[in-house]
Amino acid sequence: MASCTSADQTEIRDLTARFTDAVNRRAPQELAALFTERGEWHVPGVPAATGREAIAAVLATLLDGFPHLIQLTHSGHVDVSGDTATATWYITESGADASGNGFGFTGVYTDDLVRTADGWRFARRSFAFLQRTRPEAKTRWYPHPHAAG
Template identity: 40%
Template sequence: MGHADDELAIRSLAAAYTDAVNRRDGEGMAAVYAPDGILEAPSAGSPVQGIEKLAKRFKRLVEEEREFLMQLTHSGVVEIDGDRATARWWFSEIKRPTGKGFEYILGTYQDEVVRLKSGWRFARRTVAAPFRWKLPSDGISTQDLPQFLALTGLPST
């Protein structure tokens, strides 16, 4: 696999995670990690390590803790060094924690990525979301979402 192929595979890995987030697929969110992969979100407490614990955490997030979650991954940089790489991705997110109002977030993922027999996987993702705004609830309705958002698990029109 050449350098360009490796970079494309790592970019696809980040895209697969975001796709799983938006489909509300906790198992899919965990599947992009190495078996002993780590998610570190300092604002959310202790790091979570291991694919089983990650899957459990992500399933709880999308099934119980978020009524709505839509994430967009923006620009990213990837630096490859043999079978290891680092990457940084900027993201935005609109979420509605269960029982609360909508929030808009801007943040980054700082990634350590490793090549396994199964392909590139996240060895460690550190997420920081320093920019957060509560959105006004007036005029926001999940009942008016287009059909394609049915993938998120929300009722569509």
């Protein structure tokens, strides 16, 4: 069994940052690659996705409904035990649908991770809302300068 190093912590934090980056750049395949081949992604109101293809499809569907979206990852912590780890991350997200109706929320991800030959990957990522809002004012949105596709 491998021991926990600061490199493990750094790699898991980077994995989490890459998840947020893939959401913001609208890159479903890049997001799916952050999971194990049989990884699971759980989002309230959406059927659970198991496997990279299903995970990419869920993100693509979510993005289709919200052409304007930005996710920010805030504080979190990582606990590593050999080749497995758990993590908790707090996020905010804001966006708007095609009609310009805005939304915002704060929530928490709880993660189960495994060390693979390709590095740390999400085995299971589960989201829960902590707060949701619908802003009244219209917002001006700009595309990500490095958006996928």
